[in-house]
Amino acid sequence: MTDTSGLTPNEPNTRETDTESVLSSGLSPALAPDPASDLASALSAERPAPFAVALREAVRRRGLPLDRICERLTARGIRLTPATLSYWQRDRTRPERSDSLRAVVALESILDLPPGGLSALLPPQRPRGRRVARTDEHATRRLYGQSSWQEQALGDSFADFNRDIVVLLTREVLHLDRRGCVRRLIVNHLVRAVADGPEQMMNLHFLDDPDGALPEATVRCGQLESLRQDAASGGVMLQIGFGRPLTVGETMSVDYEIRTAPYENPTGFHERGIRGNQDAYLLHVYFPHDRLPAICHSYYRENSSAQQRKVRPLPVDTSGTAHLYAAQCRQGIYGMSWQWPDDG
Structure with a gap:
């Protein structure tokens, strides 16, 4: 057959967008961080910050060096360099390829973020x-x-x-x-x-x-x-x-x-x-x-x-x-x- x-x-x-991220207006209130924190402001559905700002703040709060984060990604079968993470934090590049988008989903777990906390901040895919x-x-x-x-x-x-x-x-x-x-x-x-x-x-x-x-x-x-x-x-x-x-x-x-x-x-x-x-x-x-x-x-x-x-x-x-x-x-x-x- x-x-x-x-x-x-x-x-x-190109960028893989999770259905929930496309169809919802923001994070579930039950999953949202404490509004008083800087990270909560970065991930707020009402005032969304750029992906780079949210990632940079999440890395700072988690206290992990970029090479350690990459090691944890490698353990999950995802290869990413510290330089790429640094570029993402400074908004020099953005995740677009499918392996990069898998890394973003894994980062949400590694950095103790709610599901969709970073993915939802990525811009819509550019039409081809x-x-x-x-x-x-x-x-x-x-x-x-x-x-x-x-x-x-x-x-x-x-x-x-x-x-x-x-x-x-x-x-x-x-x-x-x-x-x-x-x-x-x-x-x-x-x-x-x-x-x-x-x-x-x-x-x-x-x-x-x-x-x-x-x-x-x-x-x-x-x-x-x-x-x-x-x-x-x-x-x-x-x-x-x-x-x-x-x-x-x-x-x-x-x-x-x-x-x-x-x-x-x-x-x-x-x-x-x-x-x-x-x-x-x-x-x-x-x-x-x-x-x-x-x-x-x-x-x-x-x-x-x-x-x-x-x-x-x-x-x-x-x-x-x-x-x-x-x-x-x-x-x-x-x-x-x-x-x-x-x-x-």
């Missing part, structure tokens, strides 16, 4: 405008090639495919029946608007039985606008609405499930195409308990015509599942393959 719904522009990672739209189309063609089934299925709308959103995180849960055929696929995306106005996203899946009946789809987060199957390729397309236009920098969770009709051919792989700079991808496959795979691997391909690379064995755990986790995904196709004991 192949998924191409997690497509993101081939842009450098037409550059994102142009990159979308080119990045998709680089990944899937000219005249791909995705382009044929989308027709004239291919150039604008998910043009004003990026996918930050994707989690997929695949359930196989006793014959090893796909029966259920659960997908969750965290997406972010890179311009004002996006109201929906398109998700594409290529099923192992393209001649079968149209699968059923249930959307738990979002609204199912349409569900159709491309007659030529068999690809399934879901159009999921957000319920309202998003503003630039705003995040939205999309959660849905696909249930296929029974068919006879067991599957041997599942993969997802990513156009680049996605923070994380997690694939969790549930195998039938009485028919576990003999071999299971993860792999990566640069594009749809490339051979598998970075092939690594994956263990099947005691619950009969295996998972693939990829962080800081670049452009390419991420997948898991397996071989059944009776495949010869």
